[in-house]
Amino acid sequence: MGMSAAPFVPDTRDLDALRRAAAECRGCELWKNATQTVFGEGPPDADVMVAGEQPGDQEDKQGRPFVGPAGGVLWRAFDRVGIAREQVYATNVVKHFKWEARGKRRIHKAPNRIEIVACKPWFAAELDAITPQILVLLGATAAKSVLGSSFRVTRQRGVVLEGPNGIPTVATVHPSSILRSEDEGRKQAFGEFVRDLAVAAEFVSRPSRRRGPPANESRSQSSAGSQR
Numbered sequence: 001m002g003m004s005a006a007p008f009v010p011d012t013r014d015l016d017a018l019r020r021a022a023a024e025c026r027g028c029e030l031w032k033n034a035t036q037t038v039f040g041e042g043p044p045d046a047d048v049m050v051a052g053e054q055p056g057d058q059e060d061k062q063g064r065p066f067v068g069p070a071g072g073v074l075w076r077a078f079d080r081v082g083i084a085r086e087q088v089y090a091t092n093v094v095k096h097f098k099w100e101a102r103g104k105r106r107i108h109k110a111p112n113r114i115e116i117v118a119c120k121p122w123f124a125a126e127l128d129a130i131t132p133q134i135l136v137l138l139g140a141t142a143a144k145s146v147l148g149s150s151f152r153v154t155r156q157r158g159v160v161l162e163g164p165n166g167i168p169t170v171a172t173v174h175p176s177s178i179l180r181s182e183d184e185g186r187k188q189a190f191g192e193f194v195r196d197l198a199v200a201a202e203f204v205s206r207p208s209r210r211r212g213p214p215a216n217e218s219r220s221q222s223s224a225g226s227q228r
């Protein structure tokens with residue numbers, strides 16, 4: 001067998017146990033240059049599971065997915081379609097940050113086929129543990145890893161497909177691509193992203209607990225997050 005996370009993945013649906021084991025993963029070489037494993041995060045009964053490519057610079061430092069600029073776009077778009085963060089389990093198909101130095105900055109480097117394949121058992125274990133109502137894949141790397149290499153985001157974004165374990169799955173662009181576009185193009189790209197997530201939102205039977213305006217406007221600091 002080639003490089004694989006499989007020997008490191010415990011046979012359990014307990015997310016905490018999976019997370020602890022993932023911290024020790026040596027299934028490919030990416031752990032060597034990363035600060036830490038960035039495992040998925042969210043409630044075990046999440047309605048929505050969303051997967052990106054790999055953690056970015058901020059995620060690598062903090063050890064949590066989607067806490068950087070791309071995460072900002074993602075959470076804003078989910079909010080727009082009525083999906084609260086508490087309903088989402090967020091992860092990546094590759095769980096270590098791959099980068100190359102450019103001056104003092106660490107620039108994202110795309111994971112290669114071997115690394116993507118090696119990391120698949122972690123995603124499979126997360127999907128088994130969560131069994132979401134809808135799976136959302138962000139960008140070509142995540143979509144191809146889960147749906148097969150012939151998948152084309154440009155042609156099939158926003159379309160509900162049958163994913164692994166028969167779970168309804170929708171792919172869309174990666175939120176970082178929205179950050180790379182400018183001005184009017186960015187607005188349009190964000191609108192199209194929201195439209196794709198709205199397709200996913202239709203699969204969520206449990207309505208968001210929040211009512212009216214977005215949570216950060218309607219809730220006081222002290223009550224925010226106290227209801228699970």
Ligand code: URA
Pocket residue numbers: 051052053054055056059064065066067068070071091092176
């Ligand atoms: N981009 C991703 O694909 N995942 C993250 O966690 C952050 C940025």
